[in-house]
Amino acid sequence: MADEDDLPEQLRIRREKRAAILSRGGEPYPVSVPRTTSLLEIRNKHKELPIDVATGIIESVTGRVIFKRDTGKLCFANLREGDGTELQAMFSLDKIGDAQLEIWKSEIDLGDIVSVTGEVITSKRGELSILANSFMLAAKSLRPLPVEHKPLSEESRVRMRYVDLIVRPEARSNARLRPAVMKSLRQTFSSRDFLEVETPMLQVMHGGAAARPFKTFSNAYEMDLFLRIAPELYLKRCVVGGLEKVFEINRNFRNEGADSSHSPEFAMIETYEAYGDWHTMAQLTKNLVQDAAKAVFGSHKVKHHDGRELDLGGDWNQISLFEAISKAVGEKVTGESSIDELKKIATKLGIKLDPKWIKGKIAEEIFEHTAIKTLTAPTFVMGFPIDTSPLVRAHRDTPGVAEKWDLYVEGFELATGYSELIDPVIQRERLVEQAKLGASGDLEAMGLDEDFLKAMEHGMPPMGGMGMGVDRLLMALTGLGIRETILFPLVKPTAGDE
């Protein structure tokens, strides 16, 4: 810690107050304090009290001091508890005496957590209050709170989320929104008899998605390990073993760029359903999203923080990826179009071609370039190129295309669903192809997971699979950036951090 003399004034003074409390035999951090009820309960119980009433009811409450108005012989403070509920506390000379009033004024600062015991009353202005008979410091704050009335900078909110939660109502509601959505997702799965499983996050071989992994090292096993980029290959092993309907909600890690819609660690749902296919998965996905909207907002129409409304109700549009491309570029493009045709179209659109891109990648780039921004309402984009979907079954009718959809909401990808590839021989061919791409420098290519192939060779039932970003779901529901949906997004330490 910094030298006591070097501390900024306000930090030094609070440390001195803590020391002063100790030296007069007080306790700045007691093991417990009186508390008979919550601020919320008092507010609920005494909703309609008229002005200037004494109820005769004595309670002990706790809260953080967020406003303090010290007058000569009658002091006022606003206490706030975790959910944001506030209650006024009053300290009068004739109730607590000169010595205690002096302690209240001099030792208690904004930001301190206190316990107040007294009568529930309303003030002469009608404010519901607790009129103290006694009070006790519950925890001394050694740092000042930021100004309540000016918003914290974006960066401070993220770096000191605990402060953000104290001062900003939206921070509190966002923090509670996420668990509400989680609960809803689990209920939707549970009502359809899906089992929640937990599969490894530390993996010997990363796979299940196209992404660069984080690498780490196990001392005990003396081997490199990867943080998972997706749970897919383990969830499929579950289905081989007869856990026919499974889901997992947990973190994945991708060693890639971070921006307003990407975080290096992010929560994801993955689910697999034996005897389902990409259509049943689309239905399930819609149910998950609509149930979550209903659980959180009471409606399929969700209200974004900036006031915009988004209707997630009803049936959702389905468009074909290649039809959308064809319409956008004015000529017929299919899964069988040659790579040269696609390159020509891409160049015409001004897309910078990466020579490493395979055919399907170019088609996807064209799609993203032309169609994505129009997809505000929830839309399933059906039929992705087969060569970029190595774990997906070929379309039952349309050549060159896989039974894969992406769900777009608000112009970003929210979920993706498939009819899963279950032929272990074709799967091996696809993964060998991936391994070749990896060897030729594609850092996102999957490895050849022999154990997974071995599991598949035992017979995997026909099934549908789906993955959905939980952070993205919250973004779709609220319109917030990803860093607002995550309590503690990764931030670089600053040089001046104490």
Added chain:
RNA sequence: GGGCCUUUAGCUCAGUCGGUAGAGCAACGGACUUUUAAUCCGUGGGUCGUCGGUUCGAUCCCGACAGGGCCCA
């Protein structure tokens, strides 16, 4: 990875055409028994992100680095 912007008191921000800085809230001292962003009087608080360069003199101009943001790849 490239370009542009940004970093000043505890917080949110002004400002200095180069002469070491201000406001509001917060803090400290005082007055006030019905305040609620209380009010009134008074006071203190800053390595102006870091390190270099130019200059008589740099918070300001230039460069590098670090943090943050936006756009592009």
